[in-house]
Amino acid sequence: MDFAPILLYWRFIAHALAMTLLITVLSIGFGGMVGVVVAIGRTYGGRLLDAVLGFYVDSMRAIPLLVILIWTYFAFPLMLGWNLSPVAAAVLGLSAHLGAYAAETVRAGLTSIRPGQMRAALALGMTRASAVRTIILPQAIIRMLPPIGSLLVFAVKDSGIASAIAVPELIRQSQVLSGITYHAFEVYTLAMGIYFLLCYPIARGVDAVYRRVAYLGAS
């Protein structure tokens, strides 16, 4: 095992890592927004909206992410009539996918707050929107922390699937680097190590935060 030839390419690897972080962070941002909006729509928006959004969520849970990304990059532009860059397609597909899972997490959090709290807030003269914002959400977010932790880890890992549509992120560039250097063992082992160092602290960190603040979500 000889990592020296690989480390000559540290800049190349750093760029790949930056791309992985970029598409991960963007998909977490957009996916998180989609998740909150869809969850609130499903919980408080009436039966029709619930059915429509539920169809979106369940479809995203039914189709492999690889298929979603390949479809978004190759087929979707044919429908639109204009081109999508690999990075844009990846962020779009990853966000749509993560958004569905985030929506389920947020919805479970919202519905876990006893309905009496909403009724009490309404009886005190608050509007539904301000009750959700100031009473329900703050408690729900605490309860959602553990599943959010695993969603964040999944977001990091799933960004690697964007390699299939040639986004120059960590897995894609590992393939390139292994082709250049013929050091497949070192390249892929290094990539495994980098992903582990990204994901493991996230999982443990969110757990640690949750343990400290769990009491805030108890009611």
Added chain:
Amino acid sequence: MTFDWSVLWTYRARLLDGLGVTVMLAVVTMTLAIPFGLLLAFLRLSGARVIRAPATVFVEVFRSTPLLLQVYWAFYVLPALLGVGFSAITTALIGLVCNVASFNSETFRAGIMSIRPGQTNAALALGMGRAQVMRHIVLPQAVRRVLPALATTWVSLFKDTSLVSTIAVGDLSYAALQIRSETYRVMEVLTGMAVLYWLLGYPQAKLVDWLHRKLKTAE
């Protein structure tokens, strides 16, 4: 833009073959990953550190790195490491089984630990051996609690099998991508592939929701 959807019917035999491989991969992986995952869970619950530590490392590494990278690692590195070559499908199964077994082991561990220790103590006080307690008292109750989580893992696995198309295993997504490059019917073939996965995955996702409701435990 004109679409020619007949391409899906023309190539139906190959799509169905691919589908067969997808189902086979998922079934074989789960069949092997349940006993393997149970073994890992027992090792992690062991009192001896030398037994617990390697199992913990194995599980955490496979849970904190992308499956796609694990498959590449098994494909490019394992043969060099062991000095034996595997077929693409064996490599795919090795990657999938290690990954799913790691997730299953956490599910089993949580299931076993969710049975109150008082039950084990009571059984031991009645003169049962440790193995007997596990077999007759803890496991039968844990199975019920573990089923919904296992079903969720199954749905993920079914979708994740698509990732092995990257090492040329002829599953549904591989067959579809091949047909796409032969016919240039990008929109039709990719949409057809997504719809096929949806038709299979949607009922599974719904079934999982039903299982979660049905087997909900309240203690």
